[in-house]
Amino acid sequence: MTVHPAESTFVGERRSRAPDRSSDAVRTAVKDTLAHAVALAPFALAIGAASAANGLTGVESVAGVLLLMAGSSLLASVELIGAGNGIAITAITAMVINLRFMLYGAAVNRWFGTLSRSKRLLLAFPIVDSTFLICDHRFEHHTDPIWRSRYYLTSTLVVVSTFVAGLVTGFWLSAGLPERLGLHLAAPLVFAGMLGKTVTGRRHVAAGAAAAIVVVVTAALPGGLAVPLAAGAGLTAGTLSGEHARKGRSR
Amino acid sequence: MTTLVTFLLAGVGTYLIRISMMLLEGRATVAAWIEDRLAFVGPSVLAAIVASAVFVTDGSASIPRAAEVLAVLGAWVAVRRTGSVGAALAIGFPIYWLGIAVGLT
Numbered sequence: 001m002t003v004h005p006a007e008s009t010f011v012g013e014r015r016s017r018a019p020d021r022s023s024d025a026v027r028t029a030v031k032d033t034l035a036h037a038v039a040l041a042p043f044a045l046a047i048g049a050a051s052a053a054n055g056l057t058g059v060e061s062v063a064g065v066l067l068l069m070a071g072s073s074l075l076a077s078v079e080l081i082g083a084g085n086g087i088a089i090t091a092i093t094a095m096v097i098n099l100r101f102m103l104y105g106a107a108v109n110r111w112f113g114t115l116s117r118s119k120r121l122l123l124a125f126p127i128v129d130s131t132f133l134i135c136d137h138r139f140e141h142h143t144d145p146i147w148r149s150r151y152y153l154t155s156t157l158v159v160v161s162t163f164v165a166g167l168v169t170g171f172w173l174s175a176g177l178p179e180r181l182g183l184h185l186a187a188p189l190v191f192a193g194m195l196g197k198t199v200t201g202r203r204h205v206a207a208g209a210a211a212a213i214v215v216v217v218t219a220a221l222p223g224g225l226a227v228p229l230a231a232g233a234g235l236t237a238g239t240l241s242g243e244h245a246r247k248g249r250s251r
Numbered sequence: 252m253t254t255l256v257t258f259l260l261a262g263v264g265t266y267l268i269r270i271s272m273m274l275l276e277g278r279a280t281v282a283a284w285i286e287d288r289l290a291f292v293g294p295s296v297l298a299a300i301v302a303s304a305v306f307v308t309d310g311s312a313s314i315p316r317a318a319e320v321l322a323v324l325g326a327w328v329a330v331r332r333t334g335s336v337g338a339a340l341a342i343g344f345p346i347y348w349l350g351i352a353v354g355l356t
Contacts, residue, residue, distance in 0.1 A: 067262035193339025234295020
């Protein structure tokens with residue numbers, strides 16, 4: 001990759017030799033983010049439809065977006081709430097799904113290393129999959145922390161506003177649609193699709209298969225323990241299958 | 252109210268997850284250990300939720316509706332091929348509707 005000399009500074013450096021204009025940051029962020037935001041719209045529609053199907057109000061659904069800032073775990077929470085699970089099980093499951101955000105938080109720390117700790121802690125709040133991917137790519141070429149923060153916040157605003165609009169539309173549309181359309185399937189379909197994207201090797205297959213089996217076998221357990229147990233089984237199966245493969249190679 | 256409290260708790264927990272690596276800054280061995288296992292969280296939770304939605308009814312294992320199974324499989328294949336999660340809905344719902352129309356229950 002070719003890097004312009006003016007941009008070849010480290011992320012943590014205080015000054016860029018050629019600082020970019022703020023308006024450029026906003027314009028570039030909108031341009032980079034729109035396609036991602038539009039791609040998220042069906043997912044947001046599905047969450048809106050699932051929220052209505054599971055008895056949530058519109059206010060609760062939008063609050064879920066703003067409090068969690070995480071679509072997958074919001075959809076899972078909506079499903080679990082609809083299935084009658086309690087606060088603790090639903091919240092813990094959402095947090096397990098969101099464990100990947102640890103890495104995104106580390107990226108925020110790296111991108112804004114020259115800003116104060118309190119600012120970095122605030123900037124970490126809205127990081128999501130899309131903004132992580134967009135910013136991580138774009139920030140390779142832009143090191144000025146002010147430019148970066150404007151870009152990041154604009155990108156976040158575009159993603160969140162599109163998402164909320166999609167969710168509200170899905171919620172509103174689903175109320176007037178007949179049950180035979182099967183909107184209750186929106187969440188499983190989206191999750192099955194996401195599963196198709198995330199399963200990229202044998203260890204992932206082992207994790208998914210173990211989790212699927214355990215969730216069905218333990219379905220009758222009280223307190224909605226099935227999903228957390230299944231997640232634990234999946235993590236264990238994925239880890240163990242990797243160790244098994246390593247031992248096999250070393251023989 | 253319960254729903255809002257649930258979202259609030261999950262939101263606070265998720266925020267703590269987001270900032271956890273800032274708090275663990277410099278402890279690279281912890282990060283590597285976590286990173287290795289994080290790769291399995293997504294497939295595990297997604298598979299659990301899909302299996303629960305298709306194979307569990309009223310808290311117990313049940314024989315799934317054929318139209319739903321086909322729709323979920325179609326969604327999985329569609330996203331594998333296109334890379335777009337939107338394809339899950341674009342393909343999955345028509346398969347389900349077709350399945351119901353031909354009497355697959």
